[in-house]
Amino acid sequence: MENFERRRDRFALFDAMDSAAVNICFPLALPDFRPWCKAQGLAPFHVLLCAVLRAVLKLENFRYRLLDGEVIRIDRLIPSFTVVNQHNDLNFAQFDWSDDLHEFVARGIAAREQASSMVALNMEYAARTPREAREQVFVTCIPWLAFTSIQHPSFSLAEPDIPSFAWGKFRESANGRLELPFSVQAHHGFVDGFHIHQLAQQVAAELDAMMA
Known part of the structure; x- marks a missing residue:
């Protein structure tokens, strides 16, 4: 937690505000990993999910949380994401982490199928x-929208300590790359714009490493 202690005064500044959230939406440039996914038999969404979560774990600022009024640093992630069920209603999918990409994707797809088949809200997280x-x-x-902004819900405006991520419709960019709208919301006491820039770079690096 030494790194956090260096910015505790910044944390105190933002944490005292009615809303401590920073929310940035930007076009995220990535290598076009879709042909590789097709060759590997892997679902692109779940591969990107893995890349995002691996990037989060490598950037300490995205691992800080608030628990009982104290700042902690998490050491693992429980993957979760939203799905649409057969009635076009939102539901939540969660599954256990795997370091193996193929197993990660398989677990993610199983969780998606389970959550999307449910009519009631999946309360596993509770x-x-x-x-x-x-x-x-x-x-x-x-995936249907190339959105330019988004407002994430938050349990508490004063404690948006769990980061929120959203991405939208892919579009082809120059030099065989992809671009997609990407949104990051986090506690400004933990995360600045520079750290969001680092996250964007790390997500691309994770995809490059997977395809190497």
Whole structure:
């Protein structure tokens, strides 16, 4: 937590505000990983989800959380994301982490199928301990829209400590790359614009590493 202690005064500044959230939406440039996914038999959404979550774990500022009024640093993530069920209503999918990409994708697809087949809201997350609840980030994908802004819901405006991520419709960019709208919301006491820039770079680096 030495790195956090250097910015505790910044944390105190933003944490005292009615809303401590920073929310930035930007076009995220990525290598076009879709042909590689097709060759590997992997679903592109779940591969990108893995890249985003791996990037989060490598950037300490995105691992800080608030628990019982104290700042903690998580060491693992519980993957979760939103799905659409057969009635076009939102539901939540969660699954256990795997370092193996193929297993990660398989577990993610199984969780998606389970959540999308449910009519009632999946309340699995409600059974987690307060510490376990902090071992996640909120992820949603809106593949139909090239959105330019988004407002993420928050349990508490004063404590937006669990980061929220959203991405939208892919479009082809120059030099064989992809571009997609990407949104990051986090506690400004933990995360600045520079750290969001680092996250964007790390997500692209994770995809490059997967395809190497």
